[in-house]
Each structure stands twice: as C-alpha cells, then as structure tokens.
Amino acid sequence: MTISSATDLLPLVALATAGLGGILWLIRAQVSLLKEFKPNGGSSTKDALSRIEVDIREVRTRLDAHIDNHNRAA
Numbered sequence: 001m002t003i004s005s006a007t008d009l010l011p012l013v014a015l016a017t018a019g020l021g022g023i024l025w026l027i028r029a030q031v032s033l034l035k036e037f038k039p040n041g042g043s044s045t046k047d048a049l050s051r052i053e054v055d056i057r058e059v060r061t062r063l064d065a066h067i068d069n070h071n072r073a074a
Contacts, residue, residue, distance in 0.1 A: 003009055036045040 038044060039046045039050070041047070
C-alpha cells in the first residue's frame with residue numbers, strides 16, 4: 001500500500017485515533033475501579049466490605065454465646 005496523498009492517510013489516522021481513544025478509556029476505567037478497593041474513609045467498596053466483615057464477626061460471636069446458653073440450660 002502506497003500513500004500518494006493526504007486523503008490516503010486519513011483512514012490510518014482515524015484508526016490510530018480510535019485505537020488510542022479505546023486504550024485511554026480502558027486505562028481510566030481501570031483507575032476508577034482500583035479506587036473502589038482502597039479505603040477512603042467510608043464510601044469505597046473496601047470500606048463497606050470491612051464494615052460487613054466486622055458485623056459478621058459480632059453476629060457470629062453473639063450467636064455462639066446464644067447457642068452456648070441454650071446448651072447449658074438443656
């Protein structure tokens with residue numbers, strides 16, 4: 001393929017621009033996704049999962065104590 005004029009170069013420039021735009025979009029999406037997995041004081045996914053984990057531990061402790069009380073009474 002030989003490029004004899006500027007109009008022959010236009011499709012290559014358009015493809016390169018689209019490709020680079022797609023790569024830039026992927027990078028931005030990855031960065032915003034990674035932000036969700038770093039604690040930020042309460043609103044990230046990481047913070048929410050940490051709160052759920054603490055709550056589950058508390059519920060498990062209380063349930064174990066409740067079951068132990070029933071076993072001792074029986």
